[in-house]
Amino acid sequence: MPRIVFNGTDLDFLFDHWIWLFRGFSSYAKPKSPSVIGEGRISRMGCKEMKKKIIGAAVAAAAMFGTISAQAASLSIIPSGATVVLSGFDLAISGLGNGSTVQLFTNGSSGGLILSGAPTDVTFEYLGSETGALNRAVENENGDELFRNYDPDGAFLPGTASSIGDTAVVNIASGGYVPFKFDAAHQIPSPPVCALGLCLPNPPTYVVETATNGGDIEGLLAIALFQESSTSVIALLNDGTGIYDYDDFALRISVTAIPLPPAVLLFGGALIGLGWLTRRRKLAA
Ligand SMILES: [Ca+2]
Numbered sequence: 446m447p448r449i450v451f452n453g454t455d456l457d458f459l460f461d462h463w464i465w466l467f468r469g470f471s472s473y474a475k476p477k478s479p480s481v482i483g484e485g486r487i488s489r490m491g492c493k494e495m496k497k498k499i500i501g502a503a504v505a506a507a508a509m510f511g512t513i514s515a516q517a518a519s520l521s522i523i524p525s526g527a528t529v530v531l532s533g534f535d536l537a538i539s540g541l542g543n544g545s546t547v548q549l550f551t552n553g554s555s556g557g558l559i560l561s562g563a564p565t566d567v568t569f570e571y572l573g574s575e576t577g578a579l580n581r582a583v584e585n586e587n588g589d590e591l592f593r594n595y596d597p598d599g600a601f602l603p604g605t606a607s608s609i610g611d612t613a614v615v616n617i618a619s620g621g622y623v624p625f626k627f628d629a630a631h632q633i634p635s636p637p638v639c640a641l642g643l644c645l646p647n648p649p650t651y652v653v654e655t656a657t658n659g660g661d662i663e664g665l666l667a668i669a670l671f672q673e674s675s676t677s678v679i680a681l682l683n684d685g686t687g688i689y690d691y692d693d694f695a696l697r698i699s700v701t702a703i704p705l706p707p708a709v710l711l712f713g714g715a716l717i718g719l720g721w722l723t724r725r726r727k728l729a730a
Pocket residue numbers: 533534535575690692
């Protein structure tokens with residue numbers, strides 16, 4: 446029968462120790478009588494042996510937990526060396542606003558938002574937009590549009606404007622720069638088409654610029670990053686038009702702390718067992 450191995454730790458080994466532990470407990474707790482002398486009865490030597498086994502299981506579980514902890518996802522920022530203090534910021538974001546210092550990334554700068562612990566689910570949340578430009582956020586790995594701040598505008602990128610609080614969860618395969626970018630479409634008015642003294646309006650054209658996390662940032666676009674915690678960062682776009690207030694598109698990017706792994710339960714259980722055993726030994730002495 447194949448053994449169950451998780452993260453290089455033999456789970457059968459841990460489980461065997463649990464079974465052993467409980468069999469030991471049940472017999473040890475009973476009053477001493479000839480009827481329980483036998484397989485389950487623990488002698489002083491057996492008790493020592495049990496302690497060794499419990500410690501062995503605890504150490505194995507701790508090592509396993511350590512491995513899992515090292516793989517927990519987190520977000521961090523490689524700074525470009527430039528920061529900016531927000532002013533004219535008009536989005537309602539708890540903990541971030543005018544006076545906040547954010548990391549700044551512009552045309553030609555390096556650095557950006559880094560993911561550790563991939564593969565993992567990354568949650569993107571739309572926090573709003575204050576601008577006249579048509580801005581979007583795109584997840585680069587799959588090329589999927591995450592959010593946009595505009596409804597269909599003629600034939601240009603048909604779609605529906607996102608609502609504040611919308612979220613998208615993307616499984617990102619590898620660590621490094623979180624694969625997302627902003628783009629900003631600036632409308633360029635077209636002159637009317639005139640013939641025979643009659644003029645018809647001409648649809649506008651657009652120029653689209655992009656700002657990629659950890660990569661190229663075009664034109665006058667800028668990304669600002671604000672670290673909320675080790676698992677959450679707010680990414681702001683300045684779309685290059687008007688004032689530099691960094692509220693032209695805002696995302697919260699976050700990863701989830703891992704659930705309590707079974708190894709913690711084993712480890713905790715083993716420690717409790719060890720304490721119980723010591724107490725029983727003291728009472729028996
Ligand atoms: Ca503003």
